[in-house]
Amino acid sequence: MKARVIVTLKSAVLDPQGKAIEGALHSLGVGGVQSVRQGKVFDVELAGNDRASAEAALKDACDKLLANTVIETYKVEFAE
């Protein structure tokens, strides 16, 4: 089973890297960009086909390591 974990900064946390990327897009002349916030993507392959246990394992992974829940939030998506 394939899943994608997306970790992003909480909306209240300043994202200086996102700001720098936003500035770079403006200076490249890319139009219409109002703001950029950056984050991380993890593509994870899990054994078995049980969605519930996969979700539980990924939540465990996020809480223990993949995200720092002081400043980040995460969401899990499964490939159809």
Added chain:
Amino acid sequence: MKPAVILFPGSNREQDAARALRLVAGAKPTVVWHAEHELPAGTDLVVLPGGFSYGDYLRCGAIAARANIMDAVRAHAARGGLVLGIFNGFQILCGAGLLPGVQVRNARLRFVCRDVLLRVERADTAFTRAYRKNDLVSVPVAHGEGNYTADETTIAELESEGRVAFRYARPDGRIDETDGPNGAINGIAGIYSEKFNVLGMMPHPENHIESEIGPTDGRGLFQSLAMALKAA
């Protein structure tokens, strides 16, 4: 005094920390590999040194914070044992939940490598008793992710409990967080745990201990530890 300096893959200041403990505190530190499960018997001080453990992959200190030895460090801290985390060591302590908050990317996105002035917020702890309150001490910083932050409640708690150890200061002693090296909230450069036995700090006191190469303001921290552990 029996210090243990923990070595993670990617640590690079462990010899500086060990040298400061030898030269200033007269100790014979043991360097302990992160995969160990136990600290050497009789360890009374654990130092988590600076560096870039695991290449800063994922987040600074995140993977090292889950190393085997960290369970032993946690138990040592729970017993009231002294723990000092410098730079990456501070990041690891936050990642391991031994200290609150987190260090994010420096506000101006630059890696900052220079001497800074720190104001000593209190001189009654095991780490600072050789200083005086409000002393301004010169120590270097060298980091890209030292912008300390936490949620409002945590910051309010740290402030009301007097758990800020050092703040980035101007030469006149005033704190200006916008003028600091990394944008840390309230100019916070280092914090204590609730029982004041764990200290995490971004700057490097271990690098200002010898007059041949510059200021010696960092000596006070290691003198303090020697005094505290001699008295114990």
